[in-house]
Amino acid sequence: MTSLWKFDSPRHRQSKTGYWFVLPYAVFFGGFVAYPLIFSFVLLFHRWNVVTPMEWIGLKNFERLFSDPLFFKAIINTLKFLLIHIPLQMVVALGLAVLLNSKLKCRGFFRAVFFLPVVVSGVVVTILWQQLYAFDSGLLNRMLSAVGIGRVPWLIDPDMAMLSIALMATWKNVGIYIILFLVGLQDVPRELYESASIDGATRARQFFRITLPMLRPTFVVVVVLSTIGGFSLFVEPYVLTGGGPMESTLSAVLYIYNQAFYFNHMGYAATLGFVFALIILGVVLLQRKVIETEPTT
């Protein structure tokens, strides 16, 4: 009797159910995370076009990668993107969030409108901006030439194309960051501002001394998410420029895609993916460290 009781104990029942509950995930993890991860390590050392058998080539993929100008080009392009995208996004998002956080009618309406591009597919946004950016007939250039500035070679000039994509990506994503900053702003304790105004601190001083330091966790999130976004850029250059002109908008993921599905270089594409993933993890860790420890003055 006692042994039977023990067998049916709640604890035992729980642990059995626990295993049943996580079983689907274990299968999923094995198939779609663990196996691909292991297989990616295998691919690193092979040449393979899916059709013919794999060929062991040692470290050749890495040798090739470190002498591949397009690999470095993709990194430089991504850095260029981030250099515009991150600061622009922070300024616009924080500015609009501060406005939304003040006493306001129709706050819900403005919030909803700013967030609209976030929910819409990147494909839609890209098709739309293709029209805005068109050199001869684009709306932006029509507007600019109407006010006498003249046409801007948004997507034609290799020096500009990536910046144009960064601008577009900011327009698409800034809504998320407005909301994140808004949540951050609401978390700043009221008393801080009250005691600061009693001490005679101006609004501007309060903003730089209280608001900005208190928003540091939000800044970390914004920087990290934007960085991951930059390295994940695909649809935008794929539709807008195909990576051109002169590879100036070749992004990390677009390059992996091209190597894998145009040239069937699976081993090399996996190597690129692996190295880009390491770079992402490295950059994100570094950013966290810098933003979390740097003292603000």
Added chain:
Amino acid sequence: MKATAKYLALGLGAIVFAYPFLWMITSSLKPEADIGGFGLWSTHFTLSNYAQVFERIPLGRAFLNSIIVSLSSTVSVIVFGSMVGYALARLQFKGRGALYAVVVFTMTLPFQITLIPQYILMVKLGITDTYLALVAPTLMTAFSIILFRQFFIYIPQALIDAARIDGCSELRILFRVIWPLSRPVVITVSLLTFMSSWNEVLWPLIVVRNRSLMTMPQLVTLFTIGGEAESLLGLQLAAATLLALPIIIAYSFFQRYFIESMASAGIKG
């Protein structure tokens, strides 16, 4: 005065974010010759762009495919995700801590590393060009598991104990007791999953070449960059509008949920 400046800035922002969409929708209803101006109005509104898009590409089928893929992914993510979340939060079993660590590790793993091997897995299983390949990698997400776990941890133990004493199975407890108490997180995960699945382009481009299986964003993308649109602006805008419309309609109904979902996701993520 200050208030005026504030509303002016916000109003300008609203125009910058909303006007392009209005322009897209109205332009898609204009004949090719009329598109190009800033204005929204036209004297010859027509549906001919839409008629032509449907003639050239199987957009109806693509819509259906997208619905099938997004819905199955969403249902799977909330059912299995909440089961794992519940086990991690409320059930005692050996290896629970390790499993949680694995889930967190999976969430931080950049997709760039698994993209190619996942594709090869589809090839090896012989399931490229199937619905299964489209949904398989998104049937469960580490992120949803973590959201569920965080939420379930705060549900009072007394409720679970009471249900257990009544003889409820754990599965019943999860879906009959926990779920009704967890509407916010269930809605959050559903919306985020549905939205990201609906908008996904890269994965369908990789695993599906058969036109009748393509999802809507995929088909519209290929339509735009391929020759089929013949650089006719009206057609591209009509296709883009059709792609955007379901999400915009859903957004107008569940706007609050969308925004709050993203906020909670961003903070926890």
